[in-house]
Amino acid sequence: MSRLPPVEKLPLALRKNVRDDWESKKPEFEKSLSTILGEPWTIDINPNQVYAYAVDGYAKESLGSMLAAYVSGAEYQLKYFVEKHGDAGRKELNTLCPARVLAMDLDTEGKFSYCGCEVSSPDGKLVMLFREGNLGTNIDHAVAVDTLVQALNAASAASLPMSFVARLSIREAYDAEITKTRAQIDAALGREIALEPNFEANFAKLTAAGVDDWQHNLGYFTQRYLQAFADWLVSNKAAEDEMVREGVNEAVDKAKVAFRIVDEGSMKSTYNECVIEDGVLYLQTVPQYFGTNIDYVAEKLMDQL
Numbered sequence: 001m002s003r004l005p006p007v008e009k010l011p012l013a014l015r016k017n018v019r020d021d022w023e024s025k026k027p028e029f030e031k032s033l034s035t036i037l038g039e040p041w042t043i044d045i046n047p048n049q050v051y052a053y054a055v056d057g058y059a060k061e062s063l064g065s066m067l068a069a070y071v072s073g074a075e076y077q078l079k080y081f082v083e084k085h086g087d088a089g090r091k092e093l094n095t096l097c098p099a100r101v102l103a104m105d106l107d108t109e110g111k112f113s114y115c116g117c118e119v120s121s122p123d124g125k126l127v128m129l130f131r132e133g134n135l136g137t138n139i140d141h142a143v144a145v146d147t148l149v150q151a152l153n154a155a156s157a158a159s160l161p162m163s164f165v166a167r168l169s170i171r172e173a174y175d176a177e178i179t180k181t182r183a184q185i186d187a188a189l190g191r192e193i194a195l196e197p198n199f200e201a202n203f204a205k206l207t208a209a210g211v212d213d214w215q216h217n218l219g220y221f222t223q224r225y226l227q228a229f230a231d232w233l234v235s236n237k238a239a240e241d242e243m244v245r246e247g248v249n250e251a252v253d254k255a256k257v258a259f260r261i262v263d264e265g266s267m268k269s270t271y272n273e274c275v276i277e278d279g280v281l282y283l284q285t286v287p288q289y290f291g292t293n294i295d296y297v298a299e300k301l302m303d304q305l
Contacts (some may be wrong), residue, residue, distance in 0.1 A: 209287035
């Protein structure tokens with residue numbers, strides 16, 4: 001879908017509305033966005049370009065008020081995003097939107113029914129999008145948090161591995177729980193054990209395999225696989241039974257437990273398994289069954305000791 005040219009001159013009543021309800025408020029909006037996002041942000045919206053798509057109602061009669069409402073809605077959603085995802089999420093947003101600019105444009109690809117957002121490439125602006133014919137509809141939801149997360153997930157930065165959703169999952173589901181898992185394992189075996197989640201390698205494997213709907217669970221599932229080993233130690237009373245404890249420590253003499261995704265056809269079991277290689281305990285699965293029957297990954301460990 002091609003863009004229409006900007007309107008050369010707005011009617012007087014609209015110019016006044018743009019001046020009074022948009023241009024006069026823009027500096028305050030920029031200040032507020034900068035405060036919410038912790039970096040200097042600016043707003044780049046061309047009222048004459050946006051007005052080219054005004055059909056009727058709010059967009060046609062109160063352009064300045066409508067633009068202010070779009071930005072106010074974005075401001076609210078960004079504040080909620082930061083409350084939900086914290087300083088780490090805010091930092092990533094600033095990294096993925098390096099221009100630090102809030103813009104507005106036509107949804108040329110028809111990605112959204114009414115409105116949405118994207119990170120422009122290669123300049124890295126956060127762009128509010130509107131569907132042709134629906135300018136001024138669902139204004140408050142252009143930067144809705146779920147939509148914003150999708151936009152950030154589609155963006156990339158050389159300094160950030162994997163995807164936004166995968167990194168978010170690791171922070172919120174793995175990092176938040178793995179300390180307890182590690183403490184359980186260390187206590188059961190009487191020594192410090194290194195845990196290796198292999199996030200980047202596993203991300204690459206899952207991506208290449210074309211598996212659906214896994215990125216938001218990358219951190220959670222990985223923690224659960226490692227927790228399954230901790231649970232095995234508890235159920236087999238490793239902390240109390242010296243024979244079990246010594247058996248594990250002798251076999252896993254590198255004091256390392258790793259989780260990995262392996263190629264189809266390289267496992268003896270269907271869903272997952274554990275293997276000891278060069279003194280490292282590997283908990284492993286294949287892309288197709290990532291997240292399936294997690295609790296049984298260490299079930300046959302005793303047979304290898």
